[in-house]
Structures are given as C-alpha cells and as structure tokens.
Amino acid sequence: GMGSLLATRLPRLRFPEEANADAPEAVLAAHVAFITAGADVIQTNTYGANAVKLGLHGAEGRVRELNEAGAKLAREAREVGAGQASASDRGSASDQAWGSDLGSASDRAWALVPG
Numbered sequence: 001g002m003g004s005l006l007a008t009r010l011p012r013l014r015f016p017e018e019a020n021a022d023a024p025e026a027v028l029a030a031h032v033a034f035i036t037a038g039a040d041v042i043q044t045n046t047y048g049a050n051a052v053k054l055g056l057h058g059a060e061g062r063v064r065e066l067n068e069a070g071a072k073l074a075r076e077a078r079e080v081g082a083g084q085a086s087a088s089d090r091g092s093a094s095d096q097a098w099g100s101d102l103g104s105a106s107d108r109a110w111a112l113v114p115g
Contacts, residue, residue, distance in 0.1 A: 020069035035081025
C-alpha cells in the first residue's frame with residue numbers, strides 16, 4: 001500500500017505519514033499514479049497518524065498537522081488525477097477520495113476535516 005511505497009521511495013522517513021508534511025510531492029505523485037492507473041478510491045496517507053504510533057517516534061505533537069496534510073493531498077490528487085484520467089474513467093476517479101480508517105481517535109478525525 002501507500003506506506004510501503006513511500007518507505008521504498010523515501011528511506012529517510014521515520015514513518016510513512018511523515019511524508020505528508022516533509023515530502024508532499026511524493027505522496028501526491030503516488031496518489032495520482034493510483035488514480036491514473038484506474039483506482040476509483042484512494043485513501044489518505046494517515047493510517048498511522050495517531051498519537052500512539054507517532055509517539056513511538058517522538059512526533060505525537062504532529063497528529064493534526066499530518067492528518068490535515070494527508071487529507072489535503074488526497075483531495076488535490078483527486079483533482080489532478082481526474083484531469084489525467086480518460087473520459088470514461090473521469091467520473092468515478094474524480095468523485096471518490098476516501099479517508100483511511102479513523103478508528104476511535106477523535107483528534108485524527110477532526111484534523112482531517114480542515115485538511
């Protein structure tokens with residue numbers, strides 16, 4: 001998935017969600033590649049962007065920042081990818097971008113809203 005792809009392309013990252021703020025061009029490019037390859041749905045790169053997981057890396061204070069950035073990048077990719085999709089694929093690719101499983105972490109959910 002997205003985390004593995006980013007870890008391969010950006011070995012300097014401590015965790016995949018860090019790319020949302022520190023290497024947004026890589027996240028955007030990955031999303032757009034999925035969309036232009038035919039994906040009808042993409043997920044934000046926020047699977048592990050919660051205080052517990054980020055705390056393992058001393059980044060628990062970045063929950064809001066990384067979730068907002070992840071949501072913003074997915075929406076931007078939806079627009080860019082829709083422009084690159086074929087006319088027959090355009091509707092489904094441009095109309096659907098989904099967030100990752102938020103679980104019970106309300107801080108993550110609220111961070112995704114303004115992003």
